[in-house]
Amino acid sequence: MALALASAAGVRKSDTNPCPFDEQMLEYYRDLLAQFDVPYEEGRLRDGPNVSYTELADALLAAPGFEVGAPDLVLLTYAVPDLHPLRVVSAYVNDKLGGGAHSMALSEQGLRSPYTALEVAGAFHRSGRCDSALLLVLEQTSLPYHDPLVHGTPLAETAAALVFRSGPGPVAGPTWTGTPDELTALLDAADPGTVVVAGPWVATGRTSRVVRCDRGTYCTSVWLTLAEKQDLWRDNRSGILLCDVDPRTGRAHAVRLDPARTASEARP
Template identity: 30%
Template sequence: MFSAAPPPPGGAVSGVLGLTRLARLAFPSPTGPVLDALNTARLDEYLRDLLSSHGLGPAAADPAAGGESYGEMAGELLELAVPEQEPVDLLVLAYSIPDISPGHSLTARLSRQCPGNPLAFAISDQGTAASFTGLRLVRQYTRDTGLHRAVLLVVEQALLPYDPGVPVAVPDGHTGVALVFSDDDAPSSADRPVHLGSVVTRAGLPDEALPREINTLCADTQPVTLILSAALADRVKAPDVDRLRTAQVGQPFTGVWWELANELSLASDTPHRIVLGDYDPQQSCLCLAALEVGAAGEPLSVGARSALTAEPLPADA
């Protein structure tokens, strides 16, 4: 019998974790197994078997119509974000809408594809909190073990082929963002340091408590850029900050990370803080993360293209 476990403690770092590379991809049309007729038929049978016990059925005759495989998306992201000469030790995949290709062990496959053959696992069933949980896990693993470089993949695809019984924000398209982190001893693709600061997830918060939590991370003498998801922007009046960005409504899961790529592609000669905020209404869960951005050097190298056309995306797409 084969068993796997996290690496043993040892080689812990100082706790300072830098964002060294960021890549984002849009997938205008489905690719890979979604286009395979046999795979589509198997998916239809799989869904009908699972849903029949609840008196439900697939919402569409073709369950793969409009969907995209996270395996295909994540593979493209890894090619763009993780060079062969900079292998990673840890891979975390975060998503909310289920994968349209459930017939394989996705993280095991991605571990084999990723330079470094990293320890890999996925986070789901947390709504929009999954990506912020991923940040916390990345920091904990790099702090307490001998893992020095990690990649967080945040992905969403635009098909939910059944009625989940509760309101769900389904994306307008297929997008993914990869964030590569390392300790200070690892090489960076940018001279300007970008360090991960506080990461907060608080469930069960009433709406009146949201501004207070956001202000806590934004309250500082240094310039602050606030990036809010569409769901959170609908609930709070943003505090007085130097710059405010709001994610697209059609990107309920990747939106704040997409806007982060826009922000980090800008030049700045002043140290500043970037605060990302998201909100899951089903859990009344507020998610916040802070990045401390240094002044020296060039903007972080942001890989951005369409996986279909390989054309560059606009700087503020």
């Protein structure tokens, strides 16, 4: 039996924290950015929300009604660097949940990271090493430099957590990557019963059964919507298509969640 979506939680943080860095850490940032000729802007840290991925992960794990248990696999994904560059948040979460999981982070892929994480979870499951997986998708905006996407959109502090287990529920198919035009054609031709969860940069002429993600999200877009609107996938019998276009790469990404078939439904 494939891994199916069993539980989810979403978090939006609007509060702010004081800048947590001492002079030694600020010097680290100055030296790091100088190597890449990126202007250092300390004021963005001083005035930013300063919400770390550790804080977002803690908020997700404490979300009311979120059932995570002790997963076999913890996958942390993000597109914007953490506020604290030296913390290993996937290992931190693993430790909080008992320390018995494989844990890793996937980054440097833009908003594709969570889609890749689904492929990784599926591979672990097929190898017999995973009957439950926790996927964390995190986004924060306090950076010591100007980022056009982060500050121009602007993005907000958001996070989503999804638990996949062997059992009933929506099962993710293979992930899809293409051009924005190819995605538009894919959506317009999709079965009318399919629920489309479309990220902020998706263009489509489809008018029914489309759920638009809020602007102000990037990597978290469709996953936060899925976590906050659980009626979209609980008892869904027609399938859900999650999709977005990465404004940084111009690539479109999608994955379909279909109801797991019972043994009788699987017979020819």
